[in-house]
Amino acid sequence: MWRPPERIRYVPTPGRWPTVAEAAASQLFSPVQIGPVRLRHRTWVPAMVPWRASPEGFVTQDVLDWYERFGRGRPGALVVEATGIRDVPSGPLLRIGHDRFLPGLRELVRVVREASAGETRLLIQIIDFLTIRRRPDPTRYFSEFLAIRAPHRRAYGRSDASEGEVRAWLASRSRDELMRILDPRELEALDYGYRQRVTDVELEQIRTLPTQLPMLFAHAARRARECGFDGVELHYAHAYTMASFLSRHNVRADGFGGDASHRARLPLEVFAHVRSMVGSDYPVGCRLLAEECIDGGSTMEDSTYFACEFARAGMDFLSLSRGGKFEDARQPKVGEAAYPYTGKSGYECMPSYYSDERGPFGRNLEVTARIRAALLDQQLNTPIVAAGGIHGFHQAEAILAGGTADIVGFARQALADPDWFTKVARGRGDEVRLCLYTNYCEAHDQRHRQVTCELWDRERLDDSGVRLAADGKRRLTAPSWERAE
Numbered sequence: 395m396w397r398p399p400e401r402i403r404y405v406p407t408p409g410r411w412p413t414v415a416e417a418a419a420s421q422l423f424s425p426v427q428i429g430p431v432r433l434r435h436r437t438w439v440p441a442m443v444p445w446r447a448s449p450e451g452f453v454t455q456d457v458l459d460w461y462e463r464f465g466r467g468r469p470g471a472l473v474v475e476a477t478g479i480r481d482v483p484s485g486p487l488l489r490i491g492h493d494r495f496l497p498g499l500r501e502l503v504r505v506v507r508e509a510s511a512g513e514t515r516l517l518i519q520i521i522d523f524l525t526i527r528r529r530p531d532p533t534r535y536f537s538e539f540l541a542i543r544a545p546h547r548r549a550y551g552r553s554d555a556s557e558g559e560v561r562a563w564l565a566s567r568s569r570d571e572l573m574r575i576l577d578p579r580e581l582e583a584l585d586y587g588y589r590q591r592v593t594d595v596e597l598e599q600i601r602t603l604p605t606q607l608p609m610l611f612a613h614a615a616r617r618a619r620e621c622g623f624d625g626v627e628l629h630y631a632h633a634y635t636m637a638s639f640l641s642r643h644n645v646r647a648d649g650f651g652g653d654a655s656h657r658a659r660l661p662l663e664v665f666a667h668v669r670s671m672v673g674s675d676y677p678v679g680c681r682l683l684a685e686e687c688i689d690g691g692s693t694m695e696d697s698t699y700f701a702c703e704f705a706r707a708g709m710d711f712l713s714l715s716r717g718g719k720f721e722d723a724r725q726p727k728v729g730e731a732a733y734p735y736t737g738k739s740g741y742e743c744m745p746s747y748y749s750d751e752r753g754p755f756g757r758n759l760e761v762t763a764r765i766r767a768a769l770l771d772q773q774l775n776t777p778i779v780a781a782g783g784i785h786g787f788h789q790a791e792a793i794l795a796g797g798t799a800d801i802v803g804f805a806r807q808a809l810a811d812p813d814w815f816t817k818v819a820r821g822r823g824d825e826v827r828l829c830l831y832t833n834y835c836e837a838h839d840q841r842h843r844q845v846t847c848e849l850w851d852r853e854r855l856d857d858s859g860v861r862l863a864a865d866g867k868r869r870l871t872a873p874s875w876e877r878a879e
């Protein structure tokens with residue numbers, strides 16, 4: 395993962411923990427409405443993919459255990475990982491693209507309800523993503539994957555040459571020559587692996603995204619409601635399809651790209667379909683980027699406009715993130731796929747303990763505050779969820795008291811210690827296992843390996859009922875909190 399060159403090392407600084415009375419009187423532990431549903435507390439666990447689903451996208455026992463463990467900590471809201479809306483194979487990523495996924499997802503809802511004694515509201519993040527392939531071995535790229543075109547033949551110098559001859563010739567060219575012969579997308583496919591974009595309108599499945607996606611999202615949301623989830627989060631952030639429609643890089647000329655109002659069109663149409671499918675008495679919001687943090691990408695000006703449009707359209711919450719794009723991702727090794735959290739924008743999305751003078755704690759807050767203020771200026775009081783390096787009670791309380799956000803998200807801190815919420819509410823904050831922001835968890839995510847936290851995955855491995863990761867060395871859920879009541 396990319397790190398700021400300053401490499402200043404930070405440690406978490408939660409400050410003093412509150413007493414039970416202070417916690418009870420705090421804003422953090424006060425209720426908030428998201429549309430028709432009330433969260434008991436303004437605490438929120440944002441979506442995190444733990445790579446626990448079956449290869450066909452079904453809920454497994456490991457998925458149930460993972461969310462059960464979060465439920466036991468009783469956050470105000472828990473958002474289930476990015477879950478695919480299509481009925482297509484997507485590896486071990488949770489899916490909601492067909493009714494056959496419903497029994498497992500219903501069980502997931504039941505398990506979290508029981509573990510949290512009904513205190514945690516359970517939402518599910520629903521996602522669409524485009525094709526991305528692994529970085530090819532160059533030999534195979536030239537012999538199989540590259541589509542031979544007229545410019546390749548011209549460069550070879552014989553328009554009647556067989557495809558095989560052109561392929562063999564290209565495979566033996568120097569890097570400098572290839573840079574002249576291949577177009578930028580072909581070079582990217584060679585160096586990083588082929589990646590589809592929403593602007594590839596010459597492909598029918600890309601051109602027709604605006605007609606396909608509204609109903610795909612709407613049916614996924616309907617299924618979420620049928621399973622008993624308390625709400626749906628539309629994934630409009632990071633590197634995926636909907637965020638790509640919102641991006642300044644989206645120059646589609648069909649009314650769904652170009653200026654900000656055209657880029658917002660499909661996300662608004664998706665929301666309208668979802669809303670009419672699930673009704674006005676069901677929470678629907680989205681996660682979007684406050685800034686893309688890439689060259690030529692969307693800025694706070696764009697996201698303020700999007701946030702206001704989404705709020706005006708009737709979204710029940712807006713969860714803000716930053717960065718996490720493919721455009722600046724690190725080059726993967728041959729045989730691996732590019733990963734959107736490995737570049738500078740990835741750092742902004744999940745900042746780690748080696749940082750610059752701004753540090754990793756609360757880097758998103760300034761822009762979040764400005765977007766919320768712009769919403770309020772327009773009398774739009776849609777609740778805003780902030781996240782990014784938040785781990786301390788006073789830090790969270792200041793976010794609410796200062797008007798930066800209405801709800802505070804704790805992703806990696808909740809992974810490190812799912813009991814953060816209960817411990818702090820009970821005046822036992824000094825027992826919190828603080829996230830060190832090392833991104834060890836994220837490194838597993840990157841390799842699509844079961845995500846665990848280095849602070850607990852080797853602890854008490856012989857406790858009864860402990861399930862281990864596929865490597866046989868790591869426990870899959872945080873150890874229970876031994877409450878010395």
Ligand SMILES: Cc1cc2nc3c(=O)[nH]c(=O)nc-3n(C[C@H](O)[C@H](O)[C@H](O)COP(=O)(O)O)c2cc1C
Pocket residue numbers: 440441442443444475476519629631681715743744745781782783784803804805806807835836839845
């Ligand atoms: C292992 C892992 C998986 C993640 N998966 C998702 C995801 O599915 N959807 C999403 O919007 N963000 C995802 N994120 C980003 C987090 O939700 C969060 O925005 C980010 O970690 C910053 O918040 P934090 O500093 O509190 O961890 C993931 C983060 C981690 C560490």
Ligand code: SF4
Pocket residue numbers: 806807809810828829830831832833834835836846847848849
């Ligand atoms: S591995 Fe644990 S300590 Fe490290 S960043 Fe992830 S949650 Fe935090």
